[in-house]
Amino acid sequence: MSLTDLLNIGRTALNVSQTQLAVTSNNIANAQTPGYCREEVILEVSSLTGKNGGILVGQGVSISTIKRHYDALLQGQLTLSQQDYGRSYSLSQTLSGVEQLFNEAQNLGLALPLTEFFNAWQDVAYNPEGLTERNLLMQKADTLVSAIQRIEEGLTELLKNIEKGLADSVDQINSLADQIARVNGQIMQVEGGSSTLSANSLRDQRDALLKELSNLVDLTSWEDGGNGSLNVAIGMRTLVSGTSTNTLTAAGNLEGQTSLILDGQDITSRISKGEVGGLLAARQESNDTALLGLRKFTGALSNAVNVQHAQGFGLDGSTGNLFFNALELSLKDDSSGADMTAVITDSSLLTLDEYTVRFNGGNYFVYNKANGDLKVSGAYEPLGTTINLEGMQWVISGAVTSADTFEISPLTTAVSNFGTALNSIQQIAASGTLAGVPGDNSNALLLAGLVSQNLAPLEASTLTEYYQTLVAEIGLKSQAASETLEFSENFLNNLSDRRDSISGVSLDEEAANLIRFQQAYQAAARLIRTADEMFEALMSM
Numbered sequence: 001m002s003l004t005d006l007l008n009i010g011r012t013a014l015n016v017s018q019t020q021l022a023v024t025s026n027n028i029a030n031a032q033t034p035g036y037c038r039e040e041v042i043l044e045v046s047s048l049t050g051k052n053g054g055i056l057v058g059q060g061v062s063i064s065t066i067k068r069h070y071d072a073l074l075q076g077q078l079t080l081s082q083q084d085y086g087r088s089y090s091l092s093q094t095l096s097g098v099e100q101l102f103n104e105a106q107n108l109g110l111a112l113p114l115t116e117f118f119n120a121w122q123d124v125a126y127n128p129e130g131l132t133e134r135n136l137l138m139q140k141a142d143t144l145v146s147a148i149q150r151i152e153e154g155l156t157e158l159l160k161n162i163e164k165g166l167a168d169s170v171d172q173i174n175s176l177a178d179q180i181a182r183v184n185g186q187i188m189q190v191e192g193g194s195s196t197l198s199a200n201s202l203r204d205q206r207d208a209l210l211k212e213l214s215n216l217v218d219l220t221s222w223e224d225g226g227n228g229s230l231n232v233a234i235g236m237r238t239l240v241s242g243t244s245t246n247t248l249t250a251a252g253n254l255e256g257q258t259s260l261i262l263d264g265q266d267i268t269s270r271i272s273k274g275e276v277g278g279l280l281a282a283r284q285e286s287n288d289t290a291l292l293g294l295r296k297f298t299g300a301l302s303n304a305v306n307v308q309h310a311q312g313f314g315l316d317g318s319t320g321n322l323f324f325n326a327l328e329l330s331l332k333d334d335s336s337g338a339d340m341t342a343v344i345t346d347s348s349l350l351t352l353d354e355y356t357v358r359f360n361g362g363n364y365f366v367y368n369k370a371n372g373d374l375k376v377s378g379a380y381e382p383l384g385t386t387i388n389l390e391g392m393q394w395v396i397s398g399a400v401t402s403a404d405t406f407e408i409s410p411l412t413t414a415v416s417n418f419g420t421a422l423n424s425i426q427q428i429a430a431s432g433t434l435a436g437v438p439g440d441n442s443n444a445l446l447l448a449g450l451v452s453q454n455l456a457p458l459e460a461s462t463l464t465e466y467y468q469t470l471v472a473e474i475g476l477k478s479q480a481a482s483e484t485l486e487f488s489e490n491f492l493n494n495l496s497d498r499r500d501s502i503s504g505v506s507l508d509e510e511a512a513n514l515i516r517f518q519q520a521y522q523a524a525a526r527l528i529r530t531a532d533e534m535f536e537a538l539m540s541m
Contacts, residue, residue, distance in 0.1 A: 235267025312429025
């Protein structure tokens with residue numbers, strides 16, 4: 001072995017120690033950087049060898065790679081857990097807001113106004129001629145109306161916030177997708193198919209972006225082994241492929257709700273996790289449980305009071321008067337040109353169910369919107385088809401296709417149109433007969449008793465029972481969402497701790513490495529100095 005070989009060995013040792021010091025310094029600098037994976041210099045004996053008296057002698061050290069301490073399986077679990085946490089967080093936050101609107105603990109709900117309204121009817125029954133009792137009844141009715149409309153306004157505002165949240169999330173998803181595609185390109189450029197080069201910092205950056213994305217929406221991702229790029233799909237459609245992306249869009253549907261469109265397909269029903277999945281679930285719960293329940297309660301209340309009140313007589317001898325505004329039918333037309341009109345013909349027959357009308361093969365089919373049951377069907381006549389169902393009459397005319405639908409609901413405006421309809425307290429129908437005016441109270445007693453009467457539209461429950469069940473259901477769902485959030489958060493934190501134990505930076509360990517690599521650097525420098533002294537000694541001979 002020549003003195004030059006000694007210098008080369010010292011040089012390789014010096015370079016390696018310098019790289020180790022640089023990597024250790026980088027670890028220390030990024031100890032608090034979110035998503036950073038600790039790096040380590042992996043060494044190997046130099047492949048070059050020299051002969052010394054016929055014996056092969058190593059020619060120093062070389063760097064095999066800079067290892068990124070990364071557990072792919074654990075990272076996959078973290079991604080899934082992040083999706084669960086995102087869903088739980090947005091669902092819990094929204095349902096907590098819904099629960100607050102029905103806050104009976106602070107008398108902010110409907111239990112007290114409802115009780116006071118029917119107690120006021122009882123007071124009118126005690127004194128059918130009393131103007132004070134009649135005025136109080138109207139005040140309690142207005143209070144009940146205000147309380148119900150306040151809750152619907154709160155729910156409507158909450159639903160608007162959900163739609164805004166979905167639109168904002170779509171923008172964030174597209175932004176993150178673009179960033180992932182850009183980092184993919186940088187990784188492909190750095191690694192270039194090499195088996196030794198690894199863009200560790202870029203991979204950390206990409207993992208951090210993927211974490212943000214998984215908090216928003218459930219996704220699947222896989223790495224292209226050929227070039228190191230990451231592909232991402234949501235709702236079974238590609239979002240990121242190498243350096244290209246598909247744009248996710250938010251489009252309004254017939255219900256006025258946001259639908260998610262990716263690569264030309266509606267993927268809304270396929271999204272169940274992440275904040276977007278939580279918002280979609282919260283939207284469904286808020287609509288199907290809280291808002292629909294409130295409207296059904298209001299529709300049943302106003303219709304029952306109106307049907308009974310119309311049978312009585314006021315102090316002015318009038319009859320047939322509605323106490324509250326009449327229910328109205330709302331239509332949603334998703335047809336290519338057909339027309340439909342709908343009116344209520346007999347309020348006493350209303351079930352307050354919502355229906356969807358579809359067409360196929362020259363026939364119409366009416367389905368219950370809530371459970372999908374077929375209610376009635378028949379031949380469709382384009383010149384005019386009349387359907388009578390549960391106190392409603394619908395008339396449809398015009399050419400239809402199998403893609404056309406109509407939706408009919410007596411509940412859409414049940415709350416917004418809710419209000420007292422009487423022009424005067426004289427019209428309050430306390431008497432059951434014209435001959436009984438003014439002292440008869442039979443109708444007032446029947447109206448006061450409605451609060452404890454089982455009503456068919458409310459699944460044979462009383463108004464009080466139905467409302468209590470509604471509040472309890474909302475409370476239970478809110479509590480379940482809160483408990484799920486707590487579990488998801490704890491599980492995510494546990495996985496994060498495990499990840500940190502593998503990929504995180506220990507400052508104590510890195511400080512020890514600094515000393516160790518510094519000493520190795522000094523030893524390599526001494527080796528070079530020694531070889532240099534030997535060379536000088538040789539040259540001086």
